[in-house]
Amino acid sequence: MVSGSAGFIGGYVVEELLRRGYSVVGIDNYSKYGPVTKSYDNHPDYHFVEGDARDVELMTKLLSDCDHFIAGAALIGGISYFHAYAYDLLATNERIMASQCDAAIAAHQNGKLQKVTYLSSSMVFESTEHWPSKEGDERKIPPPLSSYGFQKLAVEYFAKAAWDQYKLPYTIIRPFNCVGIGEGRALGDVEIASGNVKLAMSHVVPDLVQKVVKGQDPLHILGEGNQIRHYTYGGDLAKGIVECMAQPAAFNDDFNISTPVSTSVRELAEVIWRKIKGDAPLTLVSDEAFEYDVQRRVPDVTKAKEVLGFECTTSLDTMLDEVIPWVTEAVADGRL
Incomplete structure (x- = not known):
């Protein structure tokens, strides 16, 4: 199951899962772009549910028949979004995450669900003063100043707390500056x-x-x-997310998924x-x-390569030829 399946990153993830032969349930409430069409909407192994990830009863029902859950639903946007919706980003995303975890805990205890793969963000490293940022730094540096970065750090605490108390297995993924197609003008945009x-x-x-x-x-x-960024192709990111979901080596671990190029x-x-x-x-x-x-968002991507054998390899030049x-x-x- 993929929450936020109609979103920018979610679209790449669903496409990659279907390409690998998975049966996929997608859920999205179309809150960001309104109704959208995807190339795989009529794929025989894709089942879409228009619904809200904050609906615990619905989420529990859907998750009970799924082996894996990629929790991607969230309010998300560019840099101006952090300022225009500082409170909504914090409050709404916390409600989404709590509901998803409630449903996942129940589905793990009473259904087939094996693990949750959580999408965090490179913004958890917002306050760092040394680079590259590697897994574990998020617990050593000052917390993010933006409400968005702080909430994404909270996602990681949700993941670990659900394991500590309920033994719900997890993998945490931190994408860096995803680039691709399908990103439109969001509803409620502040120009x-x-x-x-x-x-x-x-x-x-x-x-x-x-x-x-x-x-x-x-x-x-x-x-x-x-400003230094590591622009990561959506297709590469989706492959990394699926590797983190599927590989036993990713059990209860966290990974930066990004290109190594600044x-x-x-x-x-x-x-x-x-x-x-x-x-x-x-x-x-x-x-x-x-x-x-x-000013600088630079990941250490050694862990994904060494533990999962995964690297993001698409060049910026190739990304731009598509975008x-x-x-x-x-x-x-x-x-x-």
Whole structure:
């Protein structure tokens, strides 16, 4: 079972599970994008339920017939989202997580459920002052300052507490800056002006692409553009999530899932500009940065490689060759 199955990451995960021959139950309440269609909607091994992950009775019923649960449902967005919905991110996501755990505990005790695979976030490392961030650092550094990062750290405490008290097995996954297609303008978006383009609460890659596609010149970036990120392809992330779910070696453990390659926002802007504009001169303008725009988010991915034999290998260049045409079409259709 995958909660948040109609979401950005959830779509990649369901696709990967079906590709590997799993039967999948997906649940989503369409709260972020509204009703969406996926390529696998009519797949014979996919059963979709429109429902709320906070419905403990429904979740318990669905989970009782499942071996594994990938808990991905959450309010999630880009950097502006952290500020616009600081309370909702904390309160709603805590309710979602508590309900999912309640249902999973019951399904583990009385049904077939073997383990829960929890999606945390690289934002648990928000307050670090040393890099790369490796598994275990989240317990040694100061807690995240943003309510989103703090709540994702709480997800990890839920996972461990459910094991401590109820022996519900877990694996914790921390994705870093997922990049791919299928990310749209969310319902309830607060539009942020960035030069002559209004941004939705999305992420830096699609936002930069849409700016260039819409003809913004000079190109606006947040802050000085020295922020370091590890852009990870959605397909790679989904493979890593399924490996963490399926491998016995991941039992009651946690993993950073990301590419090992660092890229600054300035470097990202340059690559996107060249792919769309060729040799046209690039001029960057710095907009005021958001408070929680972490300057360096760099993972140690050694553990996933050594324990699971898993690596994210898709290059930024290859990701952009998929994302740029998708965003270009979405802009033309008025979806972005």
